Amino acid sequence: MYKNLLAYINQYANLPLTSEEESLIEATFQPKKLRKKQYFLQEGDVCKYVGFIVKGAMRQYSVDDKGVEHIVHLYIENYWAGDRESSIMLTPSNYNIDAWEDTEMLIITRAEMLDLMEKIPALVKMIRLMDERNAIANQRRLSSTISNTAEKRYEEFADNHPQFIQRFPQHIIASYLGITKETLSRIRKQAMK
Amino acid sequence: MYKNLLAYINQYANLPLTSEEESLIEATFQPKKLRKKQYFLQEGDVCKYVGFIVKGAMRQYSVDDKGVEHIVHLYIENYWAGDRESSIMLTPSNYNIDAWEDTEMLIITRAEMLDLMEKIPALVKMIRLMDERNAIANQRRLSSTISNTAEKRYEEFADNHPQFIQRFPQHIIASYLGITKETLSRIRKQAMK
């Protein structure tokens, strides 16, 4: 269960964990299982936990006035799910996060994470690297969303994230790209030629 | 010249700097003046410096196949300008950054910054907070771009960033929002009623 998480930390931080550190991590992160469609976070709640996905697939989305879902993040194994703004500011989240497949996570509160970071240097390094990587990915996505047509955005996405294309149905991908499922269907038909 | 930067660090980190630390900062950051339209970074170059803006206004943008500029960031006093991806990965940047007004900056290389961070704990704290704040802002912007109509995006932007509305002309704001200047003009006309 904890194998993936420990491997993830080791890989990211490149600062081997001692066995004491490993034990501490195993003692702090709690296992959490979600059945398909179960919520990890509901709009209006404060996001208490961030979770590392050991197995499964999840999505994060807002719901607008008309009841339409707008997917902002997709997660699979080795991703971290959570709403950072809500966690940090302790404000009610605007997002829902739920399981798209049956999912196993390892969850931790922000306070626990801050505590662990004081005791385990590798975690600090990991977080810093994750932040950087995240900032870069966000920049790219934003740039693509502003500058490219729907067709090009889909192409780029499919090239860079084939795992998501396989795991999630098209209407989910469409929402993630900010277009309707009908438009995506037509774009794909067009591109096939 | 360094007053704004030191105040910024103090405010963010909330960890008063010693006078030795202040001296070290002043010795490391270099002043740089840019005249209006001058480049701080050009597409194809590796982004060597990140710069704190003491006075002035800047923009960051890519240029597409048709020669159209897509503005991804606007900066004014107390903002940091740079392309993180290029700085970290040492890859050629896809972006240009230039001065929209005559600008005074304090610039520093990534290596120098990492070095300073080892010596000045307040800087580490500041960077962490900036990263968080940045991640939150990016999340919001992305969410807004995906979920909202152009009209609502403009409204939100004008509400949250009145300083930018005053400092930059409409066609720049339009590009930042991912729409054309004509569309923005019509949206504003519409909204006035």
Added chain:
DNA sequence: CAGAACCGTTGATAAATGTCAACGGTTTTT
């Protein structure tokens, strides 16, 4: 001061994307 560049606006038209309704084929649930 004169010419050039810049800026916001408008109109006419085209292109991209959304909306709504319907369908058939799957998968899931009971």
Added chain:
DNA sequence: AAAAACCGTTGACATTTATCAACGGTTCTG
């Protein structure tokens, strides 16, 4: 096994946004 939910596709049509061209007013620059 039957019913229900889900999924991708298609057609007809509406809406949003882009494109292109032109204009008058401003600001910059030599």
